[in-house]
Amino acid sequence: MRIDIITVLPEMLDGFVNTSILARAQKKGLVEIHVHNLRDYTTDKHKRVDDYPFGGFAGMVMQCQPIDACISALKAERDYDEIIFTTPDGEQFDQPMANQLSMDKNIIILCGHYKGIDYRIREHLITKEVSIGDFVLTGGELAAAVMADAIVRLVPGVLSDEQSALSDSFQDNLLAAPVYTRPSDYKGWKVPEVLLSGHDAKIKEWELTQSLERTKRLRPDLLEK
Numbered sequence: 001m002r003i004d005i006i007t008v009l010p011e012m013l014d015g016f017v018n019t020s021i022l023a024r025a026q027k028k029g030l031v032e033i034h035v036h037n038l039r040d041y042t043t044d045k046h047k048r049v050d051d052y053p054f055g056g057f058a059g060m061v062m063q064c065q066p067i068d069a070c071i072s073a074l075k076a077e078r079d080y081d082e083i084i085f086t087t088p089d090g091e092q093f094d095q096p097m098a099n100q101l102s103m104d105k106n107i108i109i110l111c112g113h114y115k116g117i118d119y120r121i122r123e124h125l126i127t128k129e130v131s132i133g134d135f136v137l138t139g140g141e142l143a144a145a146v147m148a149d150a151i152v153r154l155v156p157g158v159l160s161d162e163q164s165a166l167s168d169s170f171q172d173n174l175l176a177a178p179v180y181t182r183p184s185d186y187k188g189w190k191v192p193e194v195l196l197s198g199h200d201a202k203i204k205e206w207e208l209t210q211s212l213e214r215t216k217r218l219r220p221d222l223l224e225k
């Protein structure tokens with residue numbers, strides 16, 4: 001899988017892309033992540049990528065030209081399954097969306113900034129608008145990083161134990177059961193007896209009961225889905 005991220009703040013993503021799960025996935029040759037500086041695509045001699053909005057509104061708007069140039073250059077090299085724009089008014093990112101995107105071959109994530117981008121880009125070039133939650137971030141870089149992390153860890157082979165993505169919270173609309181490690185008794189804080197029993201069926205049943213109980217208590221909305 002290949003993810004191209006377009007941003008005016010590449011340095012904000014470089015560290016993340018070259019550490020974390022994304023670095024491991026790239027080293028294994030399973031994923032390629034490319035960060036593009038939008039400023040490299042402007043024809044403006046002062047390297048500006050934004051301008052005042054028509055209509056006299058407040059703030060600045062990202063211009064069509066550099067975004068179109070960058071996306072066109074990428075599309076000339078390969079076909080893209082999705083061209084995503086990060087924006088607080090987009091569709092809510094969630095685990096099913098991460099699953100779906102993890103099956104794509106090539107995606108672009110365009111990071112929003114300032115007051116927004118010229119709406120014509122959204123009408124003509126963007127295929128999917130995504131928000132990571134009901135709050136406002138200064139820019140789409142953190143949203144792009146969140147999405148890339150959630151997507152890449154689902155690509156087969158990225159996680160060392162493939163089972164571990166399957167038992168994630170949300171993967172089946174249930175929160176994950178608690179986990180414990182040695183020692184079984186720490187300062188008198190004890191691990192549930194059943195986990196030490198070696199009785200697989202009983203352990204599975206305990207895990208499901210815990211998942212259901214935690215979901216009912218903490219996220220009852222998930223049980224309605």
Ligand code: 6GU
Pocket residue numbers: 085086087088112130131132133134135136137138139140143
């Ligand atoms: Cl995708 N972008 C921005 N700027 N703010 C957000 C967001 C995205 N998702 C939630 N808040």
